[in-house]
Amino acid sequence: MAEVFLSPLVGAMLDGLNSWSLKGLELAGSLKTEVESLESTLTTIQAVLQDAEEKQRKSEAIKNWLGKLKQAAYDLEVVLEDFNTEALSRSLHTDARSQVTSFFSLRNPLLFRLDMARKLKNLREKLDAIAGEKSKFHLREGVGEAEIERNEDRQTSSLVKESEVFGRADEKEKIVSMLLCNVSHHDDLSVYAICGMGGLGKTTIAQLVYNDENVAKVFDLRGWVSIVESFGGNWGDIQELDPLQRCLVEKLVGKRFLLVLDDVWNEYHDKFDRLKQALQCGRKGSTVIVTTRLEKVALMMATTPLYRLGCLWDDDSWSLFKQRAFGMGTNGPTPTWKPLGGK
Numbered sequence: 001m002a003e004v005f006l007s008p009l010v011g012a013m014l015d016g017l018n019s020w021s022l023k024g025l026e027l028a029g030s031l032k033t034e035v036e037s038l039e040s041t042l043t044t045i046q047a048v049l050q051d052a053e054e055k056q057r058k059s060e061a062i063k064n065w066l067g068k069l070k071q072a073a074y075d076l077e078v079v080l081e082d083f084n085t086e087a088l089s090r091s092l093h094t095d096a097r098s099q100v101t102s103f104f105s106l107r108n109p110l111l112f113r114l115d116m117a118r119k120l121k122n123l124r125e126k127l128d129a130i131a132g133e134k135s136k137f138h139l140r141e142g143v144g145e146a147e148i149e150r151n152e153d154r155q156t157s158s159l160v161k162e163s164e165v166f167g168r169a170d171e172k173e174k175i176v177s178m179l180l181c182n183v184s185h186h187d188d189l190s191v192y193a194i195c196g197m198g199g200l201g202k203t204t205i206a207q208l209v210y211n212d213e214n215v216a217k218v219f220d221l222r223g224w225v226s227i228v229e230s231f232g233g234n235w236g237d238i239q240e241l242d243p244l245q246r247c248l249v250e251k252l253v254g255k256r257f258l259l260v261l262d263d264v265w266n267e268y269h270d271k272f273d274r275l276k277q278a279l280q281c282g283r284k285g286s287t288v289i290v291t292t293r294l295e296k297v298a299l300m301m302a303t304t305p306l307y308r309l310g311c312l313w314d315d316d317s318w319s320l321f322k323q324r325a326f327g328m329g330t331n332g333p334t335p336t337w338k339p340l341g342g343k
């Protein structure tokens with residue numbers, strides 16, 4: 001079966017449903033309920049569609065699922081076309097004669113609405129059942145080519161110019177001392193999670209900790225993995241995990257290591273549990289630091305209380321803003337601009 005791409009069709013249907021009320025079709029009663037339910041079902045499907053379209057190349061099951069969805073979407077398209085035609089004809093026949101429609105004719109607005117509501121209900125139930133199956137595929141919401149391209153730009157490394165980082169000394173100290181304390185007290189692998197909204201400085205703080213000289217001294221081995229692609233994307237196929245884990249174990253066995261998993265997005269317990277199992281081979285005190293925007297991911301991974309990163313202090317934020325706007329080492333704007341920048 002050829003690859004299936006439905007995002008444009010589903011997007012167009014949602015736009016169509018949204019605009020119905022604008023076309024003078026009064027949605028009331030069961031028809032209104034059905035249209036709303038349908039919008040909600042289509043929105044749920046649309047959220048994972050781009051990820052499914054990407055993954056169908058590797059998964060026959062996802063391709064079949066998209067095939068079923070395509071059939072249902074085409075059926076729905078036909079019904080929606082009917083509805084649009086009705087809207088058009090009603091707007092063209094506004095003379096008194098056309099108002100006197102036979103009660104039994106489908107043109108009777110009430111009967112037409114009931115008939116539409118019934119058809120939409122059938123299709124919506126079919127789509128609900130298809131949408132229900134999506135959980136089997138662990139599809140991610142809001143992921144598409146654009147995001148995957150962006151992901152490539154999101155690769156990070158452990159390198160940081162500490163002199164160009166504003167503030168964060170206290171936060172760094174706190175994490176470093178927590179980490180060093182744990183190294184000597186904990187037998188099992190410790191997993192720290194730094195979480196907070198995008199751009200807050202999670203990667204930056206992880207870089208500072210990773211490069212701290214006391215941290216460097218205490219671990220035999222340190223590694224930095226930018227997760228976006230490796231854990232989130234390419235680990236989709238579970239068979240690939242085995243050789244990876246073996247390789248990891250060979251490198252880490254008997255060593256006290258620090259591993260940073262930067263920018264974790266997915267919440268697949270099973271994958272992380274397998275990775276964690278493999279990482280148990282390290283020496284006492286081995287540690288993983290995870291950075292993530294998602295608190296549920298942080299809660300799933302961490303073995304210690306979460307580190308919720310706060311914002312920079314005002315002065316540091318202002319310095320960062322000046323650095324980004326005017327470049328490093330310049331005096332920047334006159335002080336009178338500061339209140340404006342603060343906004």
Ligand SMILES: Nc1ncnc2c1ncn2[C@@H]1O[C@H](COP(=O)(O)OP(=O)(O)OP(=O)(O)O)[C@@H](O)[C@H]1O
Pocket residue numbers: 164165166167168196197198199200201202203204205263291292293312320
């Ligand atoms: N304290 C800081 N001083 C100087 N630059 C900073 C500071 N905090 C963050 N930055 C800069 O801001 C940008 C975003 O920071 P960073 O990548 O650490 O955020 P993040 O929380 O990891 O974001 P994301 O959720 O997108 O991964 C980077 O270019 C980083 O160098």
Ligand SMILES: [Mg+2]
Pocket residue numbers: 202203204262263291
């Ligand atoms: Mg980051």
